Amino acid sequence: MISTKWAKQIKSLQLKKYRKAEQQFIVEGEKAVLEVLASGWQVPALFATERFLQQHPTAIQAAQLVQPCSPDDLVKVGTFNSNDAALAVVAIPSWPAFQTTPGQWTLVLDSINDPGNLGTIIRVADWYGIQQILCSADTADCYNPKVIAAAKGSFLRVKLHYLNLPEVLTRTHLPVYGAYLGGENVHQLALSEPGGFIVLGNEANGISQQVGQCISRKITIPAFGDAESLNVGIAAAVISDNLKRLSTLS
Template sequence: MISQKWSKLIKSLHLKKFRKAEQLFFVEGEKAVLEVLAAHWPVKALFGTADFFDRYPETAYAAEMSHPCSASELEQVGTFTSNNAALAVVAIPQYAPFVETDGHWTLVLDNVNDPGNLGTIIRIADWYGIRHLLCSADTVDAFNPKVIASAKGSFLRVKLHYGDLTPWLEKAQQPVYGAFLNGDSVHQLALPKAGGFIVLGNEANGISDAIAACVNRRITIPAFGQAESLNVGIASAVIVDNLVRLSAK
C-alpha cells in the first residue's frame, strides 16, 4: 500500500514547483523503472506490484525504500492510465556545468514548450550520441512526467542544462547552426569539421531574435510539398541525421 504521505508527495511531483522544491521526480512503468535502477540513480522509494517484485526480487534492495502496492494505486498517483508494474521516486541529478567539447555536437533548445517534443528530442540525441542539450529557462522541464515517459530511458544518458542561452552561444568556439525556414539546405551543406551547436526554436515562433543573433549559419530542411512547417521533434531528427552523417564523411 502507498501511504498517504507518499501518495501526496508523488502527486505533488506532477508540478514543476514541487519537483524543484523537493529535488525529486518519478518514473513509471516496468521498463523505465528497471533502467533507472540499472543505471544506479538514487531511487528514494520504489513502489511495485507483487508480480513486479516476484519477477525482479533484486529490485527490492536497489532503492532506499521499497513497498508493494496494487496496480490501481500506481495509476492513482502517477500519470499512466495503466501501470501494473512499478513507480520509482528518484532524486534529480546535479550535473557539472556544461563545457564545450571540440568535435562534439550539442543541441540547443530555445523555448521548446511541448513535453512530448522534448522527450522525442532527448531520444534523438541519445540515438546519435549527443550527450548535452542546452535549454532556455522557459523550455519545458526535463523531469516533467510526460517528458520522462516520451524520452523512455534516454534521459539517463543525455544531460540537460538550463539557463540563459546567449552566454553559451556567444563564447562558442565551434559553428552555431540554427534551424530556420530560410537557410542553406541540410542536404547540401559543406561542413568545415565535425561538431558544433544546433539551435531549434519554439514550436509556434521558431528561434527568438536574441538567439538568432548568435547563429552564424542558418540551415533549413527543403520542402517538396505544401506543408507549412515540421514538428520540432521531427525537424530535429532530420537535421541531426544530416549533420552527423555529413560530418562523418
C-alpha cells in the same frame, strides 16, 4: 497500498515547484523503472506490484524503500492511465557545469514548450550519441512526467543544462547552426568542422531574435510537398541525422 504521505509526495512531484524544492521526480512503467534502477541514480522509493517485485528481485535492491501495491494504486497516484508494474521516486542528479567538446554536437532548445516534444528530442539526442542539450530557462522542465515518459529512458544518458543561451553561444568558437524555414540545404552542407551547436526554436515562433543573433549558419530541411512545417522533434531527428552523417565525411 501506498501510504497517504507518499501518495501526497508523488502527486506533488507532478508539479515543477515541488520537484525543484524536493529535488526529486517520478518515473513510471516497467521498462523505464528498470532502467533507472540499473542506472546508479538514487531511488529513494519504489512502489511496485507483486508481479514486478517477484520478476525483478535483484533490480529492486537499488531502491532505498520498496513497497508493494496494486495497479490501481499506481494509477491513482501517477500520471499513466494504466500501470501494472512500478513507479519510482528518483533523486535529481547534479551535473557538472556545461562544457563544449570539440568534435561533438550539442542540441540547443530555444523555448520548446511541449513536454512531449522535449522528451522526443532527448530520445533523438540519445539515438545520435548527442550527450548534452542546452535549454533556455522557459523550455519545458526535463523532469516533467510527460517528458520522462516520452524520453523512454534516454533521460538517463543525455544531460540537460538550463542556461542563458545568448551568453553561452556568444562565447563559443564552434559553429552555431540554426534551424529556419529558409537557409542552407541540410542535405548539402559543407561543414567547417565536425561538431558545434544545433539550435531549434519554439514550436510556434521559431528561434527568438536574441538567440538568432548568435547563429553563424542558417540551415533548413528542404520540403518536397506542401506541409507548412515539421514538428520540432522530427526536425531535430532529420537535422541530427544529416549533420552526424556529414561530420563523419568531413
